[in-house]
Amino acid sequence: MHVPDGFINAPVSVAAGAVAATAVAVSLRGARRELDERTAPLAGLVAAFIFAVQMLNFPVAAGTSGHLLGGALAAILVGPYTGVLCVSVVLLMQGILFADGGLTALGVNISTMAVVTVVVAYAVFRGLLKVLPAGRRSVTAAAFAGALLSVPGAAVMFTLFYALGGTTDVPIGKVFTAMVGVHVLIGIGEAVITAATVGAVIAVRPDLVHGARGLAAPLKLRVDGRLVDAPAAAAAPVPAAARSTRPLWISGLVTALVLAGFVSYYASSSPDGLEKVAADQGIDAKAREHATADSPLADYSVKDVSDARLSGGLAGIIGVGVTVVVGTGIFWSVRRRRAEDLTATATAAPSAH
Incomplete structure (x- = not known):
C-alpha cells in the first residue's frame, strides 16, 4: 500500500506529514515506557523482520497481490508506541533506499501504514483480550x-x-x-502471518511479547476440596541463559535474512492492492517518478547486477541489515533517554527529613 508521489496533492500531503510527525513524536515519548534493555534490540529486529516480510507479496485475487503491513505485529510484540516507530523506520528505509513509496507521500504512508494499522489492531487486540479467557491461544486469536x-x-x-x-x-x-474490497483479502494474509509469528515467539519467550504481559493465571491449589490461589513464592534466580535475548535475536535475524535474500525471489510479481486499484480506476494518472528512482537499490535490486535472483537477494539482505542497524540505534537511544530521565527524577527527588 505504498503511496507514490502524485496520488495526493501537496496541501493534503503536507497535512499528512504534520500528522505523521506528531504521531512519531508522541510515539518516541511513549516508547520510553515500553522499551528496556531486553526489548530495545528486539524492536530493531521487529523492524527488520517487517521489512523482510514486506518483500513477500502473496497472491490474493486474479492479477493482484498483497504484502504484510506490519503494524499489528509490531504493536503486539513490542508495544503500540514502539510499533509505530518500527513501521515508520521501515517506510523511511524503503522510500530513501529502494524508491518504494513517494518521499512527498511519506506522511501519507506513515499515517496510513504505521499509525492507523497500529491503532486499529491494538484496540481490537486489547478489546478481545478483555473478554477472552487468559492464555496464549487468546493472545494469538486476538492478534x-x-x-x-x-x-x-x-x-x-x-x-x-x-x-x-x-x-x-x-x-x-x-x-x-x-480499496476496502481487495484489502479485506490482503488482511487475511496479514492475520495469518501476524498470528503465526506472535504464536511462535510466545512459544519460546512469552515474557518478551508486550501484548502477552500480565496474562498468566495464578497457580491454583486444592485445599479442603476448594481451589484457592497459591501463595506467592520467593522468586528463584533465573539463569543468565534464560534471561538472554540473544538466541531469539539471532534466529530472528537469520530468518529475516533468508526471507529477504532468498524466499523473496519467489514472491508474487502481480501489483499489490493499491497499485491494482490505482491502475484500474485511473488514480495513477498523475503519478510522478520517484525522486530516488536512480538509486543503486531502486525496485529492490542492486544496480549493475544482471542476475535477477542475485540482485534481488543482495538488495533484500542490505535492506534487512540497514533496517536493523538504524532501528536498533533509534530504540537504544530512546531506551537511554528513559534511563536518563529516571536518573534525573531520582536525583531531583527531595530527601526525607
Whole structure:
C-alpha cells in the first residue's frame, strides 16, 4: 500500500506529514515506557523482520497481490508506541533506499501504514483480550483479529486522504469499494502471518511479547476440596541463559535474512492492492517518478547486477541489515533517554527529613 508521489496533492500531503510527525513524536515519548534493555534490540529486529516480510507479496485475487503491513505485529510484540516507530523506520528505509513509496507521500504512508494499522489492531487486540479467557491461544486469536481489521482500516484511511486531496477525478465511492474490497483479502494474509509469528515467539519467550504481559493465571491449589490461589513464592534466580535475548535475536535475524535474500525471489510479481486499484480506476494518472528512482537499490535490486535472483537477494539482505542497524540505534537511544530521565527524577527527588 505504498503511496507514490502524485496520488495526493501537496496541501493534503503536507497535512499528512504534520500528522505523521506528531504521531512519531508522541510515539518516541511513549516508547520510553515500553522499551528496556531486553526489548530495545528486539524492536530493531521487529523492524527488520517487517521489512523482510514486506518483500513477500502473496497472491490474493486474479492479477493482484498483497504484502504484510506490519503494524499489528509490531504493536503486539513490542508495544503500540514502539510499533509505530518500527513501521515508520521501515517506510523511511524503503522510500530513501529502494524508491518504494513517494518521499512527498511519506506522511501519507506513515499515517496510513504505521499509525492507523497500529491503532486499529491494538484496540481490537486489547478489546478481545478483555473478554477472552487468559492464555496464549487468546493472545494469538486476538492478534489474528486485530491484524485482519487493521488492513482494511488502512485502506479506509487512504480513501479519506484521496477524498481530501486526490489528484485525479475518480468517484470516491469507487475508490472506497475497490480499496476496502481487495484489502479485506490482503488482511487475511496479514492475520495469518501476524498470528503465526506472535504464536511462535510466545512459544519460546512469552515474557518478551508486550501484548502477552500480565496474562498468566495464578497457580491454583486444592485445599479442603476448594481451589484457592497459591501463595506467592520467593522468586528463584533465573539463569543468565534464560534471561538472554540473544538466541531469539539471532534466529530472528537469520530468518529475516533468508526471507529477504532468498524466499523473496519467489514472491508474487502481480501489483499489490493499491497499485491494482490505482491502475484500474485511473488514480495513477498523475503519478510522478520517484525522486530516488536512480538509486543503486531502486525496485529492490542492486544496480549493475544482471542476475535477477542475485540482485534481488543482495538488495533484500542490505535492506534487512540497514533496517536493523538504524532501528536498533533509534530504540537504544530512546531506551537511554528513559534511563536518563529516571536518573534525573531520582536525583531531583527531595530527601526525607
